[in-house]
Structures are given as C-alpha cells and as structure tokens.
Amino acid sequence: MQLVDESYDGPTLREIVNGATEAVRLVRCDLREIDLRGVDLTEVHFEECVLDNADLRGAALGGASFSGCRLMGADFEGVGGFGFTISRSNAFAANLIRAPLAHADLSGTRFTEAVLRGADLRSCIFDGCDLSGADLAEAQLEHADLRGAGLGPCDLDRMRALRGAIITTTQAAAIVRDLAGATVL
Numbered sequence: 001m002q003l004v005d006e007s008y009d010g011p012t013l014r015e016i017v018n019g020a021t022e023a024v025r026l027v028r029c030d031l032r033e034i035d036l037r038g039v040d041l042t043e044v045h046f047e048e049c050v051l052d053n054a055d056l057r058g059a060a061l062g063g064a065s066f067s068g069c070r071l072m073g074a075d076f077e078g079v080g081g082f083g084f085t086i087s088r089s090n091a092f093a094a095n096l097i098r099a100p101l102a103h104a105d106l107s108g109t110r111f112t113e114a115v116l117r118g119a120d121l122r123s124c125i126f127d128g129c130d131l132s133g134a135d136l137a138e139a140q141l142e143h144a145d146l147r148g149a150g151l152g153p154c155d156l157d158r159m160r161a162l163r164g165a166i167i168t169t170t171q172a173a174a175i176v177r178d179l180a181g182a183t184v185l
Helices: 010-019 158-160 170-181
Strands: 003-005 025-027 045-047 065-067 085-087
Touching: 003 010
Parallel strands: 003 025, 025 045, 045 065, 065 085
Antiparallel strands: none
16 A cells, blocks of 8 residues: 555554555655554555654554655654664654664664664664764664764764774774874874
C-alpha cells in the first residue's frame, strides 16, 4: 500500500497501519508532530516524509526505514525492533536514546545535536553524516565506520565515546589538534 503526498494525524495513521494487509510505504507525507507512541511500524517505509517533532517512543520499528526524511526533533526513545534504518535524512536534535541501529547504513544523515546516548551503533556506516554536537555518550560504536563522517569538535568525553569506531588519520589528527592543540604531521 503506497500513500503519497498526504497529511496524517496519529489516530488515522495508526488505523491505516493496523488494518494494512500489505507493506505500507509513505511517500512525501506530512507527519509533523504525529503521535505514534507504541505503534507497530514493522516494515513501514517512510520516503521523503516530514516527521518533525514526531513522537515514536516505544514504537516497534523492525525493518522500518526512513529515507530522505526530515526528522528534526523526532523522539525515538525506547523504540524496539532490530534493523530499522535512517538514510539521507535530517535528524537534527532527534532523540535516539538506546536506538537499536546496529549494522545500519546511516549514510547521508545529519545527526547534528542528536541524542544518540546508549544507541547500538555497532558496525554502522556513517558515510557523509554530520555528527557535530551529537551526544554519543555510552553509545556502542564498535566497528562503526565513521571515516566519511563529520565529527565536529572533540573533547575528552567525546573521544571516549568513539571507542571502537573506525576513523581516518585525518580525523584522528583533528581530534589531537582539538584536545592538545598539537599539530600532527
């Protein structure tokens, strides 16, 4: 079922998703400030949708995808389901506390000032992502590929948060420059 260029409120979209007998795909839909707390959004695909300040707390997102979406200030805290993805999206100031994103390709997403505290980001790909000002405290970044990401300024806490991540020597030199004011040749 494909829904294109529509606006929905929480109760209406809940009804559509709960009654669907086939995969749901929303394209260019306006879902600003929608309340989808606890909704089963398994395998729902959002493409170029606006979900600014959407409340997705506790939603089931297994296999869901957000591609080319605006997720500014969206709240994903406590979402369940393994394997949801966010790509080529704007997640400025989004709340992704403890989000289960392991092994996801997050390429092209703006995570500026997003809260990724405690998120499972193991083996994620961050190519073309902006992580400036993102809260990465307690995030699991083992084998996360940050080589193509903008990390922004780095203090000691941020450096500790990057434990296990893959970065370039250029990124490492910028971190040393931020922390010690040293020049790496």
